[in-house]
Each structure stands twice: as structure tokens, then as C-alpha cells.
Amino acid sequence: MTDTPYSLDPALFRPEAIAPETAKLNADLVGLLTGLPEWWVVGAEVTRDARRRGVGPFPVSPKSPRARTIVITGKDGNEIPLRVIAPNGAPRGVYLHIHGGGWVLGSAELQDPMLERVADNTGLAVVSVEYRLAPEHPYPAGPDDCESAAAWLVANAKTEFGTDVLTTGGESAGGHLAGATVLRMRDRYGYTGFRGANLVYGAFDMSMTPSQRQFGDTRLVLRTIDMQQFYNAFLPTGQDRRDPDISPLYANLKGLCPALFSVGTADALLDDTLFMHARWIAAGNEAELAIYPGGAHGFTLFPNALSVEASARMDAFLKRVTA
Numbered sequence: 001m002t003d004t005p006y007s008l009d010p011a012l013f014r015p016e017a018i019a020p021e022t023a024k025l026n027a028d029l030v031g032l033l034t035g036l037p038e039w040w041v042v043g044a045e046v047t048r049d050a051r052r053r054g055v056g057p058f059p060v061s062p063k064s065p066r067a068r069t070i071v072i073t074g075k076d077g078n079e080i081p082l083r084v085i086a087p088n089g090a091p092r093g094v095y096l097h098i099h100g101g102g103w104v105l106g107s108a109e110l111q112d113p114m115l116e117r118v119a120d121n122t123g124l125a126v127v128s129v130e131y132r133l134a135p136e137h138p139y140p141a142g143p144d145d146c147e148s149a150a151a152w153l154v155a156n157a158k159t160e161f162g163t164d165v166l167t168t169g170g171e172s173a174g175g176h177l178a179g180a181t182v183l184r185m186r187d188r189y190g191y192t193g194f195r196g197a198n199l200v201y202g203a204f205d206m207s208m209t210p211s212q213r214q215f216g217d218t219r220l221v222l223r224t225i226d227m228q229q230f231y232n233a234f235l236p237t238g239q240d241r242r243d244p245d246i247s248p249l250y251a252n253l254k255g256l257c258p259a260l261f262s263v264g265t266a267d268a269l270l271d272d273t274l275f276m277h278a279r280w281i282a283a284g285n286e287a288e289l290a291i292y293p294g295g296a297h298g299f300t301l302f303p304n305a306l307s308v309e310a311s312a313r314m315d316a317f318l319k320r321v322t323a
Helices: 020-033 044-052 112-122 141-161 173-189 210-214 224-234 270-282 305-321
Strands: 068-073 079-085 093-098 124-129 166-171 197-200 259-266 287-296
Touching: 020 287, 020 305, 068 141, 079 112, 079 141, 093 112, 093 141, 093 173, 112 124, 112 305, 124 141, 141 166, 141 173, 166 173, 166 305, 173 197, 197 305, 210 224, 210 270, 259 270, 259 305, 270 287, 287 305
Parallel strands: 093 124, 093 166, 166 197, 197 259, 259 287
Antiparallel strands: 068 079, 079 124
């Protein structure tokens, strides 16, 4: 793993860099996922229900007794639940978290142990957005809800949490939405006050980077066809997939907050992180890059040493930028 902003060690990307535990986890994931029904065949809601019941690679996530829900109003007059888990004692800031799931799956309610970890290790109140999902609610519904949550926090965090120190982040689709939210807040509200963005194996180019196109059919969590199907569900027909509001890689990135970009080398979205980190730096922003040998898409969501290492790095980043 490296955080050097201007060079990368080629050894990180070679097979011999992959720890035996990581290789075994990847093999187990391929075995578990191969043969499972495709969400676009059985339907998004069927797949969401299976995830809630722990059917598939992701175990059932226990609900935190510390969690509470704040409901705000979105741009369309819709209700947006915000799941809040606060640390013990007064929060030193707020972490606006956005969950993953390809803009189609996932929920703010399915990740309480991770939200508790962040709250306890960073001292931040974690606010996770229950944004509207595709295909029922395609673009721009999900990004609009995340923007509404961010704007609500800018206006209300001091009253609600006793602090107006804000950070943001998320995994996969959540990494994409967090990046898009930082840009929307700058461009639409003139707000550049985020202290940091924790962008974890995000999708930043919906016209598909080379690593997305070349990943192939190995069912290691995320394949080429998975990205194609998620994009087709999320984006209306005829939408320009390089529109900067859709693909942040093509946006003007000047004047943004420090960011930590994290990705594994066995992830179809590897290029998205490599390219986005380089453009973030080239725009004059501070950025760190964390590369994890053999890490598959979603590797931080499974119990393994690589996940522990990455999570500690993310928590340390959030503590540092809010110090």
C-alpha cells in the first residue's frame, strides 16, 4: 500500500503482492457468487430483499441501538431519511456517508457496524443518506437526495450536532455520489467547506474506464456486465455519460477539499480511482492514494486483514482533516 502522490510502486500490482488470505477470500467470493441470480433478471426489489436477509456474499448486518433517523425534505418534496450514529460525547464533526450498491441496491440501514466504527474511531457523528434508488428513481434522483442532505447539514449541523465541521465519503456508488455532492455543493451553493472526502473504490467515469471494460466475466463481486447494467438502470436513455454531473472524472476539480482515494488491485473500478486521484492532484488539491494488493470490489465490507488496514487508514484520515 502506498500514499505517494506522484509515483506508484509496480510491485503493488503484481500477483506476488497478494497475501494468501486475500487470495483465499477472492476465491471464496467467486465460488459464492457464481450461479447466483442476476438482479436485472429477478428484479431489483427481489435482490434487495435477499440482501436484507443475508442471502449472498454480504452477511446480515445487526442494527445499532444507537441509531436514530432524521427525516428531511428533498428537492421533489420527497422524504429523505438520514440514519445517524453519534459517538460517545460531543461530536467533533459530522461525516456525511453515502452507501454503495450500484445506485440500485444497498441501504443506509444495512451498515450499522461500519457506521459505529467510524463514529467511535473518529469522534464524528455519522449521517448516512437513504437516497432514492434506480431503476425506480433514475438520475438525478439519487444525487439530488445526497445534495439535499449536504445542504441540510450545512444549514443545520451546528444546531443538530453542535459542530459545523463537515466531511463526506462513501463506497462504490457511494464514492461516486460523495464526489458528485462535493462538486454540486461548490457549484450550486458556493460551499467549499468540506474538510475531507473519503472516496472508496468509487465509479467516476460512466462511459467506462479501461479497467471496467477489460475486467471480464469472473464473478469477483463486480464484473464488466454488472457495471453496464447498473449504468443502464441509473441513467436515462440518451444521457451523456461524460456529463461532469454524472461522471466526476470530467468535471472541473479546482478548489476541492483533501481526499483519500482507496481501491484494491483486483477491482473493476481500479482505473477510476487511479485517474480521479491524478486529476484531483492536477487541479491543485491535496489527495492521498491507498492501493491494496488483490483487494476486490467491496473488500472493506468483509472480515480480512486488508479491510482492517484500509479502515484504519480511512479513520485516521477523517481524524486528521477534522483536527
